[in-house]
Amino acid sequence: MPRILAPLLSAVTYARWLHLVIGCVFSGVVLMVYPGVSGPSLAELLVRAVPVDAVLLVAAALVPAMRRAEGVQARLLLVPDRERDIAAEPARTWADRRRTAVWLVGRVGLGTAVGTLSVLVPVAAVDLLTTRTPDLQGVRLPALEGPSWYPLLAPVLLFGLGWLIVWAGRLQLAMAVRLLGPSPAERLAAAELRAERLLERNLLARELHDSIGHALTVTVLQAGAAREVGDPAFVAKALEVIEETGRQAMDDLERTLALLRDTREDGPGAAGEAAAAGGDALGSPGSLGSGEAGSRGDARERPGIEQLPTLFDTARAAGSPVEAWIDVAPAKLPGVLSREGYRIVQEGVTNALKYAPGEPITVRIAVRDGRLELRCVNASRTGGGTAVRPSPRRGGKGLRGIRERAVLLGGEASAGVESGEWVLAVRVPLRLGA
Known part of the structure; x- marks a missing residue:
C-alpha cells in the first residue's frame, strides 16, 4: 500500500x-x-x-x-x-x-x-x-x-x-x-570538456606529487640524519641540501600555481596549452611536440636530464649511494623526452629513498634501437642483511604517474622485483608518435 x-x-x-x-x-x-x-x-x-x-x-x-x-x-x-x-x-x-x-x-x-x-x-x-x-x-x-x-x-x-x-x-x-x-553532439562536446578538465587536473596533481613529494622525502631524511649524527659539518651540509631542495620545490610550486591561474583566467584547456608551452606537454599524444618555446613557457622551464647530477647529489647527501650511467647527450633529446625523463628518474629515486633509505641506487639511461631506456634499481634492508623490498601499496600515485607519462610518450613502463632488487624500467621512442 x-x-x-x-x-x-x-x-x-x-x-x-x-x-x-x-x-x-x-x-x-x-x-x-x-x-x-x-x-x-x-x-x-x-x-x-x-x-x-x-x-x-x-x-x-x-x-x-x-x-x-x-x-x-x-x-x-x-x-x-x-x-x-x-x-x-x-x-x-x-x-x-x-x-x-x-x-x-x-x-x-x-x-x-x-x-x-x-x-x-x-x-x-x-x-x-x-x-x-x-x-x-x-x-x-x-x-x-x-x-x-x-x-x-x-x-x-x-x-x-x-x-x-x-x-x-x-x-x-x-x-x-x-x-x-x-543533443548527441552537445553531450559529446560536454564529455570531451569534462575529460579535458580531468586531464588538466591529473597533470597538475602529477607535477605536485613528483616535485613536492621528492622535496619532502629528501627533507625528512636529511633532518632525521642530522639529528642522529650530530656532527656540525654533517648538520651544515644537511641544512644546505634542505635549503636547496626547498628552493626547487618552491619554484615547482610557483610554476604549478601559474598553470592554475592560466586555467581560471583563460578557461578550460588553458592549463594544457600552458603545459605544452612550458614543456608539460602531456595533455594528449598529439600535443607532445608542440610549443617548445613561448612567452609563458620560457619563464617556467622544467628541469631536464642535464639536471640529473644535482638530483643524484641530493640523494647521496640523504645517505643513499648513487651510481649513474647516462649514455645519451641531453642536447640530442627532444625537449619533452628530456623533461619527462627527469621526472621519471626523480620519482624512481624518491621511491628508493622512501622505501629503502641508505641502500645503493643504480640508474642507467641509454638509447637503444631508437628508444630511450631508463632503468632505476635498488634493494632494501631487513635487519642486518639485504632483502627484497615490499612493493608500494597498490594504486600508488608515483608508479601510476610514471606509467601515464610513458604511455603518453608512446612507450611503456614496468616496475617489480627482479633477482632480489626493485627495478623500474621505462622505454619510450625517440620520435614522438612513432
Whole structure:
C-alpha cells in the first residue's frame, strides 16, 4: 500500500501536474479566441483548435529564447533527477528548433488531455455521490431503486485520475529529457570538456606529487640524519641540501600555481596549452611536440636530464649511494623526452629513498634501437642483511604517474622485483608518435 499511495502524496507529482495544466491553459486561451466556446461538444471544439495551437507553437519554437524558457520551467516543475539532463540554453541550430516545436506540441497536447480530465473526473465523482441517475459527461447511467452502489465508483475515479497524473508527469519528464536535453553532439562536446578538465587536473596533481613529494622525502631524511649524527659539518651540509631542495620545490610550486591561474583566467584547456608551452606537454599524444618555446613557457622551464647530477647529489647527501650511467647527450633529446625523463628518474629515486633509505641506487639511461631506456634499481634492508623490498601499496600515485607519462610518450613502463632488487624500467621512442 505505501508504494501505491506514496506517488499520490508526493509534492513532485503535483508540481508536474501544474506543468501539465499550464499547457492546458494555453490551449484554453486559444480555444476562446478561435473557434470560440460555443459549439456542439467540447470534443469538437478541441479538434478545431488543434491546428491553430500547432501553428502557434511551431512559430513560437522558432524564437531561440523559447527553448531556454521551456528548459528553465521544466527544471523547476518536472523535477528531473539531474538538472543537466534538461538544457537551459537558447536554440542554436534548426535541429534545436525542430525538437522545441515537437516538445511544445506534445506538451500542450498531453497537458490539454490531463487538464480536461482534471476538471471532468471530479465533477463526475460528485455526480456519482449526489444523484441516483448520474450523467457522466454525456454517459447517462441507469437509475437505481433502493441502495445504490454508484457512490463507490467516485473514489475509484479519483484514484485513477491521481495515477493518470503520476504517469502523465513521468511521460512529460521523459519527453523533456529527450527533446529539451542536450543533443548527441552537445553531450559529446560536454564529455570531451569534462575529460579535458580531468586531464588538466591529473597533470597538475602529477607535477605536485613528483616535485613536492621528492622535496619532502629528501627533507625528512636529511633532518632525521642530522639529528642522529650530530656532527656540525654533517648538520651544515644537511641544512644546505634542505635549503636547496626547498628552493626547487618552491619554484615547482610557483610554476604549478601559474598553470592554475592560466586555467581560471583563460578557461578550460588553458592549463594544457600552458603545459605544452612550458614543456608539460602531456595533455594528449598529439600535443607532445608542440610549443617548445613561448612567452609563458620560457619563464617556467622544467628541469631536464642535464639536471640529473644535482638530483643524484641530493640523494647521496640523504645517505643513499648513487651510481649513474647516462649514455645519451641531453642536447640530442627532444625537449619533452628530456623533461619527462627527469621526472621519471626523480620519482624512481624518491621511491628508493622512501622505501629503502641508505641502500645503493643504480640508474642507467641509454638509447637503444631508437628508444630511450631508463632503468632505476635498488634493494632494501631487513635487519642486518639485504632483502627484497615490499612493493608500494597498490594504486600508488608515483608508479601510476610514471606509467601515464610513458604511455603518453608512446612507450611503456614496468616496475617489480627482479633477482632480489626493485627495478623500474621505462622505454619510450625517440620520435614522438612513432
